[in-house]
Amino acid sequence: MKRIPVIFLRYMVFFLPAIILSVMVWNHYQEDLADGKIKENDVKRIFTFDEGKRVVSAVSKDQQLHYAMYDTRSAKRIKEWTISSDPFNEIWPSIQGNNLFLAFKNKDEQLMIEKLSPNGERKELVQKRVQVPSFLSSNTYQWNGRLVFTGETEGAEAVIGELKNGQFYLHKLNQLKLPARPVSVDAVMNSFKGQTPIPIFEVTLKNDKKAYVSGISNQKHQLGVYVSKGDEPFSLIDDTVEQQLKKTIGSSEDFAVAVESAYPKRARKVTADGGIGEVVPTPKPIYQTYVYQLNEEEVLIAGSTAKDEAKGKLTGYMYNHRTNKVTSASKLLQSFSYESLQREELSFNKNVKSDWLYYSFNKQLTGAFETKSKELKEFPLQKVISIENASPAHQTSVDTFTQYVMKGGPLILNWAIWILIPLLLFVLAIFLPPILRRVRKNKIKDSVTLEANIVSVKETGTYINEQPVVSMRLQFEYEGQRIEKTVKTVVSYTQIPQPDQRIVVHYDPKKKRAMLLKEVDFSQPIQPKFIKGAVLRKIESYGTVGRGTVLSLTFELDQKTYIIPMIQAAGFEFTTGEKADLVDINGQLKMAAYGHEVRNRSGKDVTLTGTIQRVKQYPIAIHEQKPIQLDVMVSNGDESITKTVSQFIPDHMQITSGTQITIQTKKEELEREMDLLQEKQGSAKVTNVSFAGVIGNLPLAIIQVERNGVLYEVKQPIDPITSVLPGDELWVAYHDMTRQAVIVKYASI
CATH class of the missing domain: 2.40.50 (OB fold (Dihydrolipoamide Acetyltransferase, E2P))
Known part of the structure; x- marks a missing residue:
């Protein structure tokens, strides 16, 4: 014993440099974590969709765009992915149906459009390569909820891309039967801002003539075309061009509201002949107006309450030019300034059949506005930054420290050298005895x-x-x-x-x-002994406990007999001839799995620690064992759930509240149950119960429950003493989209 301090002091000579270097490594590691956190300039855009339940952020890092999708209710990341974008990281959003579409350019200057579903699924829409010259913003236009792009395919073939109704359509201008090959495509000035009834592109042909093509297609995905006969500028032939193009496109996509050019710039209706008509009848007048086209029926009118915007307040209305209905949107605009309306980064999206209007202002703010209830869900930039920086990748942990060390460098190399020698000596002192014991155990095994x-x-x-x-x-x-x-x-x-x-x-x-x-x-630990494929030969009943029946089950395998006690849930029956997996732990025989589906289920086994909250014993004994019912709080990380389980213990044993026990389950089943417990909760009525087998002492039930006329499926082990029968009322956590649920409490008992 006296030699230990001497050895320790001898080791300290090696540890002094290691301690000093460890402090330096730790400080540099903390600096590295701080440098890795997201800053305001790293975030490029943020978008909202799915009635404000989902937010997507785009963060520029390491010359790539890192996307993340969040659940706004839980403020948790539910999806993340990375793309290689062009150096300018431009992104154009569009919400069509219940999906978010993001258009961007990849590192090869090609147009990319990703469709994002609320459940996190991604799909790439552009199947053919479309080269976008210059900036994406210079070649992208919005019209009535659509996105329109100009570019060229391989071989410099001029094309117009159109994203509408959740689909991408590629219009090749060479297929429009023009008199010469198109060499350039430019939007007629302010055509996408109401200068013309429908958007128009001016196409320069190889023979120096001009052709005019509609910026949008009709229901058959056809573009309108007008070929100029002379060199007249568009201003001289605009009426003729517009009439010709509308023969193909129709009038349903006409620009319906425009801003008068003269002071005080009010919003006015566009007449059938394309002129400026009466002022849009808003409850209160709006001046210095901006008009945002939302879809083929609705526009958002925003502006000032005073003719001089410096003296007024920001206000706005949604106007349906087909129904002549006006809806206040002032609450939507409360987070903006008048100067915000002039920014190109401000975008609005709304589907005709939806009550939700979505907006995105650069990287500063995004949100959703419910037009009927006036509910506003906003998600500012700082919330995105706080979620990102709270992720494990930016926190002190073994994983992040390991990643830091793997980067290497002179400091890490010196630290590793100076710590290796004394650490190796201590590691040998710690691990050599167990290794020798294992070697000895192998020697004495036979x-x-x-x-x-x-x-x-x-x-x-x-x-x-x-x-x-x-x-x-x-x-x-x-x-x-x-x-x-x-x-x-x-x-x-x-x-x-x-x-x-x-x-x-x-x-x-x-x-x-x-x-x-x-x-x-x-002192060698006794490992559990598994008995797989034992056949049930005999079933004996010993009375009831709660709704369950106490049974003695006799199994056979290789001419050996195994008898175990079991509680049979109401509605479930053990069947002779069926196979089961048994386990012998310290001489006590238990059921591991019963039934084909349960015995063959896949997944990773995890062992959890549970604390007993309540114990209920029953006055019955079988094979010197007694049944008990336990309420156990099981922890998994920072989350915990309470389970009701029944099992047999030796009749001389006493278990009290506060005792810790271990519970085995599948990792996937645990994660599924934990995720469902984060969803909505409420009572539900049991309509049907079936069983897939037995896991340990608990039957695996497949339960159909009804709540407010909607059916949900519960698939989980249940307590056999309590059991579940049709007509029971359960308190469940449920997911509206997947129609899955999990039992929180047996409400009927």
Whole structure:
């Protein structure tokens, strides 16, 4: 014992540089974590969809765009992915149906459009390569909820791309039967801002003539075309062009509201002939107006309450030009300034059949506005930053420290060298004894324990830790034969064995090897013994507990009989001839799995620690065991759930509240249950119950419940004493989209 401090002081000589370097490494690691956190300039855009339940952020990092989708209710990331964008990281959003569409350019300057569903699914829409020259913003236009792009395919073929109704359509201008090849495509000035009834592109042909093409297609996905006969500018032939294009497109997509050019710039209706008509009838006048087209029926009119915007307040209305209905949107605009309306990064999206209007203002703010209830769900930039920086990737942890160390560098190399030598010595001191014990365990695995007589004892002249090593001649009998073996061992000077003394040894008859018995040989853990595929031969009933029936089940395998007690849930029946997997733990036989589906289920087993909250015992005994019902709080990380379970224990054993027990389950089933418990909760009525087998002591039930006319499925082990029957009322957590649920409380009992 006196040698330990000396060894420790000797090791400290090596540890002093390691300690100093460790402090330096830790400080640099913390700086590295801080540098890795998201800053305001890293975030490029944020978008909302799915009635404000989903937010998507785009973060520029390492010359890539890192996307993340969040659940706004839980403020948790539910999806993340990375794309290689062009250096400018431009993104154009559009919400069509219940999906968010993001248009961007990849590193090869090609147009990319991703469709994002609320459940996190992604789909790429652009199947053919479309090269977008210059900036994406210079070649992208919005019209009535659509996105329109200009570019070219391989071979410099001019094209117009159109995203409408959740689909991408590619219009090749060479297929429009023009008199010459198109060489450039430009939008007619302010055409997408109401200068023309429908958007128009001016196409320059190889023969220097002009053609005019509609910026949108009709229901048959056809573009309108007008070929100029002379060199007249568009301003001289605009009426003729518009009439020709509308023959193909129709009038349903006409620009219906425009802003008067003169002071005070009010919003006015566009007449059938394309002129400016009466002022849009808003409840209160709006001046210095901006008009945002939402879809083919609705526009958002925003502006000032005063003719001089510096003296007024920001206000706005949604106007349906087909129904002439006006809806206030002032609450939507409360987070904006008048200057915000002039920014190109401000975008609005609304589907005709939806009551939700979505907006995105650059990277500063995004949200959703419910037009009927006036509910506003906003998600500011700082919330995105707080969620991102709260992720495990930016927190002090073993994983992040490991990633930091793997980066290497001079500091890490020096730290590793100086810490390796003393650490190796301590590691050997910690792990060498268990390794030696394992080696010894393997040696004695096939041996028998016998009592031997010491014939002689001699010192070898060798010392270990100042203790002598002696050689002992042993004599013992095995299967009627007298055997003599010599063994060496370390002894104390005060306890040197003497001749004729009796001693216990391990003897391996195959290898003819003897070893002295040590205390550690008695402390080896007993591993559970699994008995797979035992056949149920006999079922005996011993009465009821709660709704369950106490049974004695007799199984057979390889001409051996196994009897275990079990509680059979109401509505479930064990069947003779069915197979089960049993487990023997410290001599106590238990059910592991019963039924084909349960015995063959996949997944990773996890062991959880549970704390007993309540114990209920029943006055019945079977095979010297008694049934008990437990309410157990099971923890998994920072989350915990309470489970009701029944099992058998020896009748002399007492279990009280506060006792900790272990519970085994599948990782996937646990995560599914934990996720469902984060969803909505409420009462539901049981309409049908079936069973897939038994997991441990609990039957695996498939339960159909009804809540407010909607059916949900519960698939989980249930307590057999409580059981579940049609007509029961349960308190469940449920997911509206997947129609899955989990039992929170047996409300009927």
